[in-house]
Amino acid sequence: MTISLPSPELIASFAEIVGPANALTAPADAAPYLVESRGLYRGTTPLVLRPGTVEEVSLIMRLASQTRTAVVPQGGNTGHVAGQIPREGKADVVLSLERLNRIRDIDPVGNVIVADAGCILEDIQKAADDVDRLFPLSLGSEGSARIGGNLSTNAGGTAVLAYGNMRQLCLGLEVVLPTGEIWDGLRRLKKDNTGYDLRDLFIGAEGTLGVITGAVLKLYPKPRGHQVAFAGLRSVEDALMLFDRASSLCGPALTGFELMPRLGIEFTTRHIAGVRDPMETTHPWYALIDISTSDSADGAERMVQDLLEAGIADGLVENAVIAQNEAQRKALWHMRESMSPAQKPEGGSIKHDISVPVSSVPVFMAEADALVSKAIPGARICAFGHMGDGNIHYNISQPVGADKQSFLDRWREINAIVHAVVLKHDGSISAEHGIGQLKRDELAAIRSTIEIDLMRRIKHAFDPAGIMNPDKVLRED
Amino acid sequence: MTISLPSPELIASFAEIVGPANALTAPADAAPYLVESRGLYRGTTPLVLRPGTVEEVSLIMRLASQTRTAVVPQGGNTGHVAGQIPREGKADVVLSLERLNRIRDIDPVGNVIVADAGCILEDIQKAADDVDRLFPLSLGSEGSARIGGNLSTNAGGTAVLAYGNMRQLCLGLEVVLPTGEIWDGLRRLKKDNTGYDLRDLFIGAEGTLGVITGAVLKLYPKPRGHQVAFAGLRSVEDALMLFDRASSLCGPALTGFELMPRLGIEFTTRHIAGVRDPMETTHPWYALIDISTSDSADGAERMVQDLLEAGIADGLVENAVIAQNEAQRKALWHMRESMSPAQKPEGGSIKHDISVPVSSVPVFMAEADALVSKAIPGARICAFGHMGDGNIHYNISQPVGADKQSFLDRWREINAIVHAVVLKHDGSISAEHGIGQLKRDELAAIRSTIEIDLMRRIKHAFDPAGIMNPDKVLRED
DSSP states (O other): OOOOOOOHHHHHHHHHHHOGGGEEOSHHHHGGGSBOTTSSOBOOOSOEEOOSSHHHHHHHHHHHHHHTOOEEEESSSOOSSSTTSOOTTSOOEEEEOTTOOOEEEEETTTTEEEEETTSBHHHHHHHHHHTTEEOOOOOTTTTTOBHHHHHHTTOOOTTHHHHOOGGGGEEEEEEEOTTSOEEEEOOOOSOOOOSSOHHHHHTTSTTSSOEEEEEEEEOEEOOSEEEEEEEEESOHHHHHHHHHHHHHHHGGGEEEEEEEEHHHHHHHHHHSTTOOOSOSSOOSEEEEEEEEESSOHHHHHHHHHHHHHHHHHTTOEEEEEEOOSHHHHHHHHHHHHTTTGGGGGGSOEEOOBEEOOGGGHHHHHHHHHHHHHHHSTTOEEEEEEEGGGTEEEEEEEOOTTOOHHHHHTTHHHHHHHHHHHHHHTTOBSBSSSOOTTTTHHHHHHHSOHHHHHHHHHHHHHHOTTOOBSTTSSSOOO | OOOOOOOHHHHHHHHHHHOGGGEEOSHHHHGGGSBOTTSSOBOOOSOEEOOSSHHHHHHHHHHHHHHTOOEEEESSSOOSSSTTSOOTTSOOEEEEOTTOOOEEEEETTTTEEEEETTSBHHHHHHHHHHTTEEOOOOOTTTTTOBHHHHHHTTOOOTTHHHHOOGGGGEEEEEEEOTTSOEEEEOOOOSOOOOSSOHHHHHTTSTTSSOEEEEEEEEOEEOOSEEEEEEEEESOHHHHHHHHHHHHHHHGGGEEEEEEEEHHHHHHHHHHSTTOOOSOSSOOSEEEEEEEEESSOHHHHHHHHHHHHHHHHHTTOEEEEEEOOSHHHHHHHHHHHHTTTGGGGGGSOEEOOBEEOOGGGHHHHHHHHHHHHHHHSTTOEEEEEEEGGGTEEEEEEEOOTTOOHHHHHTTHHHHHHHHHHHHHHTTOBSBSSSOOTTTTHHHHHHHSOHHHHHHHHHHHHHHOTTOOBSTTSSSOOO
C-alpha cells in the first residue's frame, strides 16, 4: 500500500482529538520522538500525538483507519531495535503514550496493579513498594521506560530467573485495535482458559497489532531476605557449573545470576563514577549472584554462604565477596548495570542480544569469540548478561585506536557471524529486545517460510490496512 | 460449509497412511474415543486414526485439507468440556495421538525434556524423576492424560501456585497445521523475543488451530524439603487471610493452598477407600497447605510450623495437623484428589470450573451459595479447589433423595446462576478445563463482540477451510 503524506486538513483533524498543545508538528518539538538511544535510526514524521485518555487513542486510530494513516505507538523511547521509531522518509504519525500515565488501581491482597500503558516502570515499582509489595521487572532504563513498551517488547531484565519476563508478569490487557475499537481484556485472574490467548499475542507484538493502553500486572510479597555475592571465576564453563549448583541449592530464591568478563570490570571501573573493583584479585570471569528469600534474612545469608563454600570446595569459585549491606548490594548491581554504558567511552561497540539453551552458553562463547577475533583482530569482546536465562549481551568494542565509523560499518557483517553461531546452537537472535526495524529482514531470512507466513496471517487478520506500526517485525508486502 | 460423509475410497486412503491396524472403523473399536469421562457427550465418527509418526500426522492433515474432512485431535480423552469428542451426527475423523508417545530427549543440565504429544503426563513426571528433576504439572488424571491434551487445554492442576500452568511449563512446540505443513517451534530457550507468540496461541487452542505433535517442557530442580499441613478453619474469609499470610511467609515455597468444605471430607471418608478424617475435631472449612523448599527439609518444617503458629495465634486456624511422613502427605493429597470422585456415589453433581480474583473468593462463594440454595433447596454444595489461584470447582450434589436425572436436567440453569455471580466479580467460567463444546455458546454470549471477532479472525487465518476440530471453542459460521 502507499501511504500518502497527510494533508493539512487531516493533521488538523488529528490535532483536534488531543488539542493543539498535544499535537506536535514543529521539527524541534518532534525531534525527541524520532531518534533512538543508540542513534542508529532516525525517523521522520509529520505529527506527534500525545493523547491523554484511552478514548482519545481510540479516536486517533479510528481516524487513522478511515484515512489509512500509518501510526507508530511509542512509550519511553528506550527500545534498542527501533520498533518505536517512525520510518525514515515516510509519513508515520507518532502516537506517544506518555500522558496516559495513571495508576488506575492497586490491590495488595489480590496482588495486582492496574495501570495505564504510559506509566514509567519505576513508578510502578514505587507504587508496589508503597503497599509493601514487589513488582519484579527491573532493567537499566527503568527510570524512563514505560510499561506499554515493556509489554510490547516482552521485556526481560535482571529478575527473569525467578519471576519471568513481562509476559509472566501480566494478567490482563486493554488494547485499542487498528480500527479504534477497544478490546477490554483487563482481567485479574490467575487462571482463565476461555479461548485463544489474545493477551500473549499483543505482548511482544511491538505495537504492530494494536496499541496497548492499559494492563493488569502481578505483584508479589516482598522478599524479607536479600543477599548479593560476587564471585571470581576461571571460565564460562565454571560459571555454568556454579549456576547449576545455585539453581539446585536455592530454587526460586535464586533471583539473579549475571555473568561479566574481566574486560567489563575494567571498563566500568575506568569510566563509571563510583564503581570500584570489589576484589583485590583479578579473574577472567565474574558472576553476580542475587538471592531473595521470603521467610527471613537469615535464610538468604545461609544460602549464599553454603553456595560459595560449595563453589570454593569444588574449585569453581576462585574468590568471592558477599555484600555486607544494602549500599554494597546496590554497588554490585550498579557495576553490572554499567556494563553497557561503560563501553561508550571505549569507542564503537557492535551489540547483540542473543540467547542459547543455558547449557550451550560456554560453547557458544568459545566459538563466537574465535570467529569474531579472526574477523576483527584486536576486537575487544565484552560479553555479559543473564547467564541463568542463556541470554548474553554479546557486545564487541572496537580495537584500541581503530576508526570508530569503519568499525561500526561492519555491524551487519559481525552480526551475521555471531548469529550464525547462535543459530547453530538453536538460539535466538533477539532474546529480550525484540525485532523492530533492526532485525526484521534477518528474522525473515532465518525463520521457516511457514512461520513467517503464520505471522503474516495474524498481522493481516488484525490489521488488514497495514496502518499499525508498519514495517516493524515484518516487512509490509 | 458442509462436510460430507467420507467415501469408502477416502477412508481407505486415510487408512493407508497409518496402516489398517491403526485405522479403526468398527463401532466397537471406535467406541472408547467417542464418549468423555462424565458421559455428557457422545460423538460419532466414521474413522479413528492412530498415527505413529509426525509425518503420518502431516499426511493425514494434508489429505483432510484436500478433501475438506473434519479432524478431531484426541490425547488421553480425559477432557471435561468435550473438546476431544467428535460432534454428534457429523463425520469428524478422530486423530488419536496415543501412539506418538516417545520421549525424544531429556537434558538435566539444560532442564528440558522434549517429548511427543502422546506421552502420558505421569511418564513425563517419571522420566524427570529418573534424572533427579521435577516436572511439576500434577492433576487427578495424570495416569492417562497426555501432554498434547494438557497443552491444548493449558492444564492447571495442583502446583500452579508455584510453577504456573502448562503455558508456563512449555518452551517450544511442534505443530502440524491444518494443511499438513509442520511448524517446528521446538525451541529450548528461556528468552526469545522474535515475533508473534505462536506457541501461546496453539497452547489452549484445544486443537482448533493445528495438531500439537511435540513439545519442549521445562524441568526444575527437585525440592529437598516437603511438608503438607491440614488446617481446620471457620470460614472462607479466614482461608483467604491464611493464604495471604502463607504467600507472604513462604513466597514461592508455597506450592499448594487447597480449600475443602466439611461436606467434602464427609463424602471422601464415606466413599473413598482408605480416606480417614485426619482430625478428631470438625470444622466448616479446611485448607491443605503444601510447602516445598529447595535447600533442606528443615526449611519446610520450620515454615509450616511458623505459619500454623501464626494462624492459630491470629485465630484463623481452629486446629491443624502436619503430615509426619511421606505416607501421611500422600494421604492428605489423596483426600483432596478424591473430592470429585467422592461426589459420584452421592447422586447427580452439577459442576463448575470457575475462577475469580483471589480476593473475591469469599464473596463469590457467599453469593453463589445463597442463589443456588434458593434455586434448589437442599442442594449440597461441595465447592473445593485451588484457593490460591482463585480457582474453585464449584460442584453441587443433588439433594438427598432427589431424582438424579431431573436434577441434572437443571445443569444449564444452575450454570447460568453461578456464572452470573462469576461474571459479576470479573471471573472466568472456565479456569482450567477450557471451552470445548460444553461452554462454547456461553463463551460467545458473555464475551464482547470484538473479542469473539478477534478469535474468529485467528481461526480463519489458520484454518480457512474449517476442518480443524470444528465447532469447538467457536461455533463454525
